[in-house]
Amino acid sequence: MTALTLTNLCKSFGSVEVLKDINLTVEDGEFVVFVGPSGCGKSTLLRVIAGLEDASSGTVEIGGSIVNSVPPAKRGIAMVFQSYALYPHLSVRDNMALGLKQENQPKSVIAERVGKAIEMLDLGAYVDRQPADLSGGQRQRVAIGRAIVREPKLFLFDEPLSNLDAALRMNTRIEIAELHRTLSASMIYVTHDQTEAMTLADKIVVLRDGRVEQVGSPMDLYNNPANQFVAGFLGSPAMNFLKKVPLNIPEDGALGLRPEHLRPTKGGRIKGAVTHVERLGGDTNLLVTTEGQEALTVRIFGQDDTRVGAEIELDFDDSTAFLFDAQQQRVPYAI
């Protein structure tokens, strides 16, 4: 069964088109990540799915029934927000229970589900606290708990980790991945962070300017990006795009090379000078300016003693290079 189907979905605010003809399916139990730069419409798309915004045209289908005119509370969804959005006047327990109370669930069911969520998220010590007395990570766990207790057909996450610091972000990311495994629920997760997208997703949807650029598994997108935008968006450091190298590149097109696929080689095809070196311990990033005055990043595994200002010659395997035409679409590699 499919958890979510979007058909020809469009959304505009006044004359501004925010979402343009989106078609998408989310299978049962799938973890789908919407990723894209800020302003690409990914949060709007999530809000349309949640029913917080109306679609201008097209249909939203959750669990097999069209829900275009169903209010958010009756769509069988639960949402976790970036700013946690806990009810400030309610305790942790009541925050979680409110949604179920609104559904008129019997008290025993509420107590059981809330208890289970509290145990699952390790919130036992905080049940009677107010949100103001919790740390950011704890608040986000309460917010996730509030979503779990509703046992929704579809979980929606709106950049849930953006307000957490780096260490906590990684922990919570792993918790969310575990949660997905335990609940085997369908989840949609919105982020602008490509690391979160790569690590969590079964399927990534890359959005730009309200359009779906490409859909696929993380490794699919990494290894076979359909266009220059997807290639540049996924992977860190980002892919290098060269236009002025003495190679046979399509007119106005670009040669795409991932930093980790470049290596210093005597007599390599790309020549340049090192302008900056980032030593991260585990690996080293060299920032290079090529002969054609284009900036380039090279990622070398392990430690490297290259100095700033050194001349460098770089090469790559043809099988790891990508070619893009003037329309930024990928073309078969042939140099």
Added chain:
Amino acid sequence: MNVARQNRLNSLAAHGALILYTVIALFPVFVIVINSFKTRKAIFREPLALPDAESFSLIGYETVLKQGDFFLYFQNSMIVTVGSLFFILLFGAMAAFALAEYRFKGNTLMGLYLALGIMIPIRIGTVAILEMMVQTGLVNTLWALILVYTAQGLPLAVFILSEFMRQVSDDLKNAGRIDGLSEYRIFFRLVLPLVRPAMATVAVFNMIPIWNDLWFPLILAPSEEVKTLTLGSQVFIGQFVTDWNAVLSALSLAILPVMALYVVFSRQLIRGITSGAVK
């Protein structure tokens, strides 16, 4: 004490300025209160002297309590003030919520229209208001005053509250919607508590002018049983003789309820309860 941030001279100067301002602001009130406890002669002989054994007298308070129905006046003023504040806050907050929360055609225009009243004094329309009140039979009722004061207070209330409501996190309201709360519960249970400090500000801004107003009570509700305190106090001010003891005593008494109301609202002013809702 943190020496880098706090300089003794600066803090002295700041306190000095604040104390000076407080003294200037409180001086008239102080003069009213001390003179209300003095004999008529003492008031004129030495207006700034404190009451002593010789000049102390409660004659003003006795007159006030004997003449006229002062408790009724008090009650009327209280009903009008509290009633008006209630409606200003209720309708002001509702209008502000709609303006801040919902996208509809003419939203900005509606906001401007509602704010127009800030620039146009309501007293310009006195004649029309009086005619309207006569036709609806509301003259000489407290409702006439409550309605007029509500109209007078709404523009500023809508203006201030809609600014504050825009700052309430969208995520919180949306979380409520997903949990199945109705728009009314979102408004009353989630949004209103978060804008309580702003509501208190609006209440304080509106309370004093309503309590002190003489104009509308005089025109719309001058009869004995609906007189407000300010209007009631006027009986002591005559064309030829003014009973200053009674006037000052009445004014001193009039300060008390406003002060009580102010204390209630100012605690809300200070308390910020947003922490924990967002981030």
